[in-house]
Amino acid sequence: MRNRLKILRAERDWSQAELAKRLGVSRQTVNAIEREKYDPSLPLAFTIARVFAMPIEIIFSDGGRDGHADATPPSNHADMKEPTPNSEKAS
16 A cells, blocks of 8 residues: 655654654554555554544555555546547447
8 A cells, every 4th residue: 555654754854763652653663654565454544644634545545456546636637538530430
């Protein structure tokens, strides 16, 4: 699962150890989550969301398994293809 934990932690100038203490986990757990080697349990994900005062879906995303790279919607439709004349049926 992709996450923004390292970015959010850095924005607050917290060390991994400081965040770990706030979450009640080890520094190694924070490191593993940041490196996407470990997906947090649902209760831990809720605790992380509370610590950062933001919704879980802003912090975590499924990494594109639902067809989206992250939880942020696309800002434009530049990636949408225009229909070609041969793809439209004549009426």
